[in-house]
Amino acid sequence: MKILIDEDLDPRLRHLFEHDDVFSVQYMGWKHMDNGKLLDTAQTEGFDLVITGDKQMEFQQDWKRRTIEFYIVDRARPMTAEYERQIREDVDRYRP
Template sequence: MKIILDENLPKALKHYLSAYEVTTVQEQGWTGVKNGELMMRIDGVYDIFLTSDKNLKYQQNLSRRSIAIIELPTNRLKLLSTITDKILAEVESISSGMYVQISLEL
């Protein structure tokens, strides 16, 4: 499974996803690429896009995309580390084209 982390997420989040092939927008050289263009670049190449951009689902028409998107509640690693089980569960269960929001509530 190929996962890409949005540039708004800490690169250290990759350590929690070490069982998967994970890269970041920055590592691909796409820093600053707008969401529409980014979606075109990653759709069909990656399986899952992790982001904390709460506006993505309102700004983009995601209905024709095959990539699964997981929206995280924050980009603060300290808080994300408290919900890694939830993140990993969603990574395992999400299907192509789905959009899922994860909350901080345990």
């Protein structure tokens, strides 16, 4: 699965998905893009999933027209081993 980590999250989250192709917005050179443009670009580049901390993204987009999915990480929650495991398990549900 090809995963994009949004700029509002620590790009080191990529270590949770060692068997996937994981890139950060920063690595891709897409910092400061608005959400619509970011999702359009990510979808065109073949990403399957965007991991973000932006709780508004769900309501700002027309997801019916998109093939890309999103997952929201709770930035207020401490990144414990238990929460990391939960994120991995949740993201596994998006696999084709």
